[in-house]
Amino acid sequence: MKEDAMKEDAMKDVTLVYVISGTLCVSQRAASKNNDVEMFLAYSGELVGGLAVLTGELSFFTVHSPSRLPHHIACIAMLSKSTFYSIMSEWPKVVLHIARTVIYRLSPFVRQIYFALDWVYIESGRVLYRQEDESDCTYIVLSSRLRSVITHHDGKKELVGEYGRGDLVGIVETLTQNPRSTTVMAVHVSESAKLP
Numbered sequence: 001m002k003e004d005a006m007k008e009d010a011m012k013d014v015t016l017v018y019v020i021s022g023t024l025c026v027s028q029r030a031a032s033k034n035n036d037v038e039m040f041l042a043y044s045g046e047l048v049g050g051l052a053v054l055t056g057e058l059s060f061f062t063v064h065s066p067s068r069l070p071h072h073i074a075c076i077a078m079l080s081k082s083t084f085y086s087i088m089s090e091w092p093k094v095v096l097h098i099a100r101t102v103i104y105r106l107s108p109f110v111r112q113i114y115f116a117l118d119w120v121y122i123e124s125g126r127v128l129y130r131q132e133d134e135s136d137c138t139y140i141v142l143s144s145r146l147r148s149v150i151t152h153h154d155g156k157k158e159l160v161g162e163y164g165r166g167d168l169v170g171i172v173e174t175l176t177q178n179p180r181s182t183t184v185m186a187v188h189v190s191e192s193a194k195l196p
Helices: 003-012 050-055 081-090 094-105 108-116 171-176
Strands: 015-021 023-029 036-043 062-064 075-080 118-122 127-129 138-143 146-151 157-163 183-186 190-195
Touching: 015 023, 015 036, 015 050, 015 081, 050 081, 050 094, 075 081, 081 094
Parallel strands: none
Antiparallel strands: 015 075, 023 036, 023 062, 118 190, 127 183, 138 190, 146 157, 146 183
């Protein structure tokens, strides 16, 4: 499969890729650079795209043939998210195998952080924490948006800001061990990771 065709297909739908033979390079765009940085190589018998299929989010990664092997051809099989979900409804344990492949790729440090996180589901309009609450953790927004509002002494409320996917919420108060300076609530149904 041509590299461009694979990228286009991945953009249309979340896809699970199985490497039948050959090698695929998984890379990610560097924040400070204009090029992709190689994250890992996937060899024959390995899966790529497990995290995107499990979460339903588009992948952070680009999958292509390794540039150091310019004439290299990889034979792959691709499963769309909907096909994977159909398989999962018949055999739910398949999720465990996909999750294991995702966790296998994590560094030991990231694995420890991952298992220390608590997942928080917040309904629309519900409060994550209130102004003056104890600052005992930081939150990472995983989906949707959170809104930060300060209540002044006269009772007036003022919008301080909004947080989106990937933003850290409450980190300053946690590090300085000060009470929460604002009330943070979900704009829509939201998921966050609570980092103690």
